[in-house]
Structure formats: structure tokens, C-alpha cells
Amino acid sequence: MSEPIVKIRDVHKSFGRNHVLRGVSLDVAAGEVCCVIGPSGSGKSTLLRCINHLEKVNGGRIWVEGQMVGYADHGDHLRELPDREVHRRRARIGMVFQRFNLFPHKTALENLVEAPIGVLREPRAEAEARARALLERVGLADKVDAYPRHLSGGQQQRVAIARALAMRPQVMLFDEPTSALDPELVGEVLAAMKDLAMEGMTMVVVTHEIEFAREVGDRVVFMDQGVIVEEGTPDQVLGDPQHARTQHFLARVG
């Protein structure tokens, strides 16, 4: 098997005395859709935020595309990377947030071109053309000039997905992308994510949507209390869970 795009080894993270991640290891292969499920407080969002170094790990290592996240390996010790390098590597990792976090003072199109122009130094015309194509791809060709607050939650989240894609990421991280949505708007966002998965994007999806995990996920990871309790294909983990904690969780959400 080829080198995984995301490689996580024995990651620990604590906030003060709160030990959120207690030794997590995980591989995500190219083109794989990895769904992370688990009760709130299980550390799944924190794990996601460690992958693009929004949180610094307290122990363990994470590699994305073979490059260590946030640190350089000097054999016997690690050295923190300069901010420039962190930003450069982060630009190749797309992230979609629970609360969308679109820039409210910019239109949908401006949200999409901001980073490609400012960070990747793309020419404006090229960035805008690609942004329009991306918005069309998520079904929002007519909302190019709309401000976020004139869009529904589902539309905002689709713009947020397009915004992350505008950076041509190698992997996309989704942090409970449908949890802040009204039930009737969840479907459109999941559909956009499914399209993305079909096109072969590598995705790590923290979600409560068990159906999505079953249908789209190549692999399902169940986390609880800062550790991975169980992982495998959707059929294994969701259909025939081996662990009592997994069974208990699925019984409650299913």
C-alpha cells in the first residue's frame, strides 16, 4: 500500500488538566473517506484540528503527505517550524467548520478568491474563474455575489466547502459540517460532500450522520474518551460493532 496522506501516531493533547487525546494513531490513504464518530467530548474535533495544526499536539506525531505537521524532525529532537512554513503546509489542507465561518463582509465569490489571491498569489482573473466554477459545482452559480447572511445555512456551508476547495487541497477535513444546520438543509450539504468523495478527494469527516458514514465512508472510526475504540469498514463498525461502548453509542444515536 502506498504512503498514507494522513499519518497519525500516538497523539496526545490536553487542555490544562483535561487530557483530550490519549494516544491516537490513524492512517488515511489517498482517496479514502474516513468518518470519525463518537460522543461529544470524545476528542474527535480536537484530533481534526491537530491535523492542520490549529491545535498543537502535546505528544506524538502527525504527517500529511509525508511532511510532519508543525515540526521538523532533527533525529533526536523535534524543532517547531517557522510560522511561514506552518501556513504553507496548512494551505494544502482544506477545513470545513461546524459554524461555516464564512467571512461575512465578503460575497461568496470574494470568500473564495481571498486566499488563492493573497496566499497562493494566483492572478485575480484566474482565481475568479475557478471560484465561479467551484460555486457552480456546489450548485450555487446564482449566489456568486450574495453575502453570507443572505444565504441559508446549507448554502453557506456549501460556499465554505467551495472556499476550502479553492486552495486545491490534498485532503479535506470536515468538523461536524451539518451539526449547525436545520434538519431540512442537511441533505444538500451531505450531497455536496458525497460528490466530492466520488471525485476521489481524501476526506476526514467528523460527523454525527451515521447514514452518511455508512453510505459514503470507506472507513469508520469510533472514538471515545480520547482513544480510538474501534475502526473498520462501515459494515464492521456500524453493522457489527464489537465493543460495548460502540454498541452503546450506536444504540443511542441510531
Add this chain to the structure above:
Amino acid sequence: MTVRNGSRTVALDGPGGEFGDGAAGRVPDVVPVRPLRRPGRWVATVVVAVLAAAGIYSVATNERFEWDVAWEYFRSEQLIDGALMTLRLTVFAMAIGIALGIVVAVMRQSGVWLVERVADFYVWFFRGTPVLVQIFFWYNIASLYPDLNLGIPGMDPWLSVDANEAITPLMAAMLALGLNEGAYMSEIVRAGLLSVDEGQMEAAQSLGMSRLRALRRVVLPQAMRVIIPPTGNETIGMLKATALVSVVAVADLLYSTQVIIAMTFQTIPLLIAASAWYIVMTTVLSIGQGWLERHFSRGALAHPPDPFWVRWRTTMTRFHAPRPVQRTAATEPDQVEGGPR
């Protein structure tokens, strides 16, 4: 079915008709509405009108106001020059204040202990002493440092200037007002930065932006909405606070007025002329503030407010019945549910 809605009774559906039945978009039959009589409003209007008329009559007929003299001085070169000096002081002091305010606000959130404490000290010191004292202090800086040197301490300076020449009264006034303003502005900027959701910085960083770029392109433009109204206050306050500099003989509006008063003893008309200039300038600043607020409310409001002159006109013409709000496709989002706020 009828619903009580404030003082008006509106029928939601026609007689015998079910709500929602029939053709889509059918305007429901409406029972005529008779507005509630409000005699109190008429009484209040009459009383205030009479009082206002009496006031205007008194001011217009009291010859001691000497309106013609005031008008002459209003147009005089000395007062116009004074007003220009006041405006210049305001612009420069506010420019120093805003620049310092942003720097100090960022310093206070830098996470570097000494940098934060220095910023705290700056705010503590300049907010803690009267600006009048600070003006005197800068004016007399030459007695503390007769020469201003640029170089490494203990070695021959690269550049040396006489403090008495470098720190003119105007310079002292600008430094004092600007440094004092910076302390207040830093708190205003800090409040603005804190008002922006943390998720904005995270989203910007997840797109590979540096903290500085995210601050400049994402956080500050949104913070401006919170920063501008108090900054407008500060600017107008500053315009009037510049009157303090007349104590160090800077020829601002008040100083120019006092010079003429000392010669002509026409105190009242001169004070009126000076006040008129202050009011003209603060009015222009208020208009500028309104314009800036509209500019930075981009995307923040579903229905951006009209500029004040439109609002004023609308208020004047709708004393009796409020006009229905015009809703167009452009201002009406087709779906607003599930929005973040």
C-alpha cells in the same frame, strides 16, 4: 380568523375561505382599519412649537447677539485660519491616536509578557493624567531634554537637535493630543477585535493566511463596525479638545477668537462665530462617520439603513401613517433559516 396585531385588526382570510386555500399569492381580504386617535401627540406638538417659536423670536430680536457682527467675524480671515488650524490639529492628533491605538491594542494581545505590560503601562499613564497637563509637559520638554539625540547611549549621537526648536508649540500640542488619544483608541480597537468571532481567525488560518494577513483582511474589517461609532465620538471630542492648545499659544480657533476679543471686547458675537465654526466642523465629521459606518456594514445587515438625509425626509413625511416597508427581491433573502445568527 382575525389576529390582533398592535392597534390594528387584520383579517387573515376572507369570509368563509380557508387560510391558504385558493390561488397562491391571493391577497387576503382586509377589514378597514381606523387609526387610534392620539390627542396627546397633538397637544405635545403644539406646546413644543410654541416654545420653539418663542425661543427663536427671543434670539432673533435680542440685538445684543449682534448677529451681523458675528457673521462678519465668521467670515474673517483670522477665524478661518483658526478653524483650519483646529482641523489640522484634529486630523494629525487622530492619525497619531488611531495608529498608536491599533499598535497598542495588538501589543496588548501579543502574548509576550513584557510587550503586554509596556502597552498596559502606556494606557495606564496617558489615561491617568489630564491632557492639559500633558500639553504643558510636552511644551516644556526642553527643560528636561535640552537636546534630542539619535544614537547609541554613551556614544556620540548621529543626529542632535535643539529641543526648543524641534518641539514647537504646535508639535507639543499634537504629540500631547495624539499620545493621549492613542491610549483611548487602543481600548476601542481592542473592543473591536474582541467582538469578532474567533472562528474567523481560525478559518483564515486554515486557508493558509498568516495571523497578520488574517488580522488585516478578515478581522479588522469586521471590527471596524464596532470601532467606528466610538471613534467618531473621539474625533468630535478631539476637535473640541484642541481648544486646550490655546494655553500654549497655538493659533487655533479659540486662540484666534480670544486674540480678537482682547482687542475689540466684542465677546458674545465672537464666541458665536467661533461656536458656529465648531458646529460646522463637527457636522461635517458626523456625516463622514455615517458614510464610513455604511461602508463597513457591508454584508452585516439584511436591510442596510438609508443615509440620514433619506431617513430625515421619510420621518418628516410619515407623521400620520407609516409607509409599508418596500421589500424587493434584492433585499429579501429567499431563505434565511439556519443562518449562523
